Amino acid sequence: MTVEMLHMVDTPAVVVDIQRLQTNVADMAAFAAGAGVALRPHFKTHKMIPILRLQEKAGIKGVTVSKLDEAETVIGAGFTDVLVAYPVVGPRKVARLVQLAKRADLTVAVDTPDAAAQLSTAMATEGLELKVLVEVDSGLKRCGTPPGSPTVDLAEFIHCLPGLRLVGLMTHAGHAYAAGSPDKVRLIGLAEGKQLVDTADQVRAAGLPCPVVSVGSTPTARTAGRVAGVTEIRPGNYVFNDAIQISLGVASLEQCALLVISTVISRPHPDRLVIDAGSKTLALDRGAHGNALIAGYGLLVGYPHLVLARLSEEHGVVEVRGEGPLPAIGERVQVIPNHACPVVNLADRVAVVRGEEVLEWWRVDARGGVR
Numbered sequence: 483m484t485v486e487m488l489h490m491v492d493t494p495a496v497v498v499d500i501q502r503l504q505t506n507v508a509d510m511a512a513f514a515a516g517a518g519v520a521l522r523p524h525f526k527t528h529k530m531i532p533i534l535r536l537q538e539k540a541g542i543k544g545v546t547v548s549k550l551d552e553a554e555t556v557i558g559a560g561f562t563d564v565l566v567a568y569p570v571v572g573p574r575k576v577a578r579l580v581q582l583a584k585r586a587d588l589t590v591a592v593d594t595p596d597a598a599a600q601l602s603t604a605m606a607t608e609g610l611e612l613k614v615l616v617e618v619d620s621g622l623k624r625c626g627t628p629p630g631s632p633t634v635d636l637a638e639f640i641h642c643l644p645g646l647r648l649v650g651l652m653t654h655a656g657h658a659y660a661a662g663s664p665d666k667v668r669l670i671g672l673a674e675g676k677q678l679v680d681t682a683d684q685v686r687a688a689g690l691p692c693p694v695v696s697v698g699s700t701p702t703a704r705t706a707g708r709v710a711g712v713t714e715i716r717p718g719n720y721v722f723n724d725a726i727q728i729s730l731g732v733a734s735l736e737q738c739a740l741l742v743i744s745t746v747i748s749r750p751h752p753d754r755l756v757i758d759a760g761s762k763t764l765a766l767d768r769g770a771h772g773n774a775l776i777a778g779y780g781l782l783v784g785y786p787h788l789v790l791a792r793l794s795e796e797h798g799v800v801e802v803r804g805e806g807p808l809p810a811i812g813e814r815v816q817v818i819p820n821h822a823c824p825v826v827n828l829a830d831r832v833a834v835v836r837g838e839e840v841l842e843w844w845r846v847d848a849r850g851g852v853r
């Protein structure tokens with residue numbers, strides 16, 4: 483793509499490079515097949531059924547979602563093997579889950595006895611059986627039971643409850659995003675896989691079933707997924723990649739499939755340009771789990787001496803931090819967002835492009851689906 487590209491599309495625009503997307507989708511599917519693990523990609527990254535269909539074609543076991551809104555979207559589109567990798571708590575949520583369990587082959591992550599008891603009562607009342615993975619904290623310090631005996635204890639509790647079927651363990655090593663170097667990312671991925679496999683062994687030693695050992699993030703999928711005993715990976719971001727993945731050494735610029743096309747609208751000072759993409763397009767995300775390697779709010783392709791230093795809602799303030807050519811007022815620039823997932827959630831639709839050509843527009847099906 484060039485900066486003159488897509489002159490028919492108004493800016494700021496979120497575009498998906500279809501060739502890069504297809505390559506990313508195929509590469510992860512090939513990795514999973516080679517490593518002998520199931521691929522259950524996370525839908526929250528793209529929230530678009532056409533992309534899920536590409537993933538399906540490449541070979542996936544099922545889908546991961548966070549929210550029930552996302553589960554309803556994917557099940558409505560005919561995907562039935564769905565993992566809700568998020569605690570489902572409270573009567574409204576549990577009632578929605580019951581309805582979904584009547585239509586699909588659902589699995590839910592559970593990390594507290596309270597949540598397990600709520601689900602058990604609801605499922606048993608309806609004569610349903612819900613598959614459950616115990617969520618283990620492998621270092622992110624978000625949800626999840628500690629590895630080892632606390633996880634075994636919760637697994638035992640779940641195993642004894644009516645309406646629930648214990649099928650294994652899951653974890654997400656999101657702390658890899660704060661790792662700071664590719665070597666540290668790899669070590670976190672190995673530890674993620676090993677901790678979960680060791681805990682799964684302890685669950686089995688207690689006489690409990692544990693066929694599923696599910697790990698993964700985009701940074702750790704390729705290391706954790708190679709640990710013997712891991713059965714499934716759940717990367718999401720890999721379909722697009724972004725500036726955070728580049729900073730971690732996980733992806734190259736050429737592997738970033740989601741771009742924001744923006745126009746230079748002002749140059750009020752020799753050292754300052756303004757573009758028409760602000761926080762309502764790019765999001766203020768600099769890495770939820772800490773990332774010291776991120777300098778601004780996105781990478782300007784072809785301009786390594788420019789830093790997207792500040793965002794207000796509709797303005798992106800670009801600082802000139804070195805020598806080199808500058809885009810003129812009215813010229814278009816390509817921005818690789820720091821974090822692709824919230825950018826998609828802010829867009830109604832994305833332009834699907836091949837080279838200079840817009841092939842079609844995809845609606846963001848589960849946009850704003852946070853309930």
Ligand SMILES: Cc1ncc(COP(=O)(O)O)c(C=O)c1O
Nearest residue numbers: 524567654699700716717718719
């Ligand atoms: C539980 C869970 N699994 C998988 C993923 C996918 O990880 P990534 O976005 O790094 O691909 C996430 C991302 O937040 C997650 O929370």
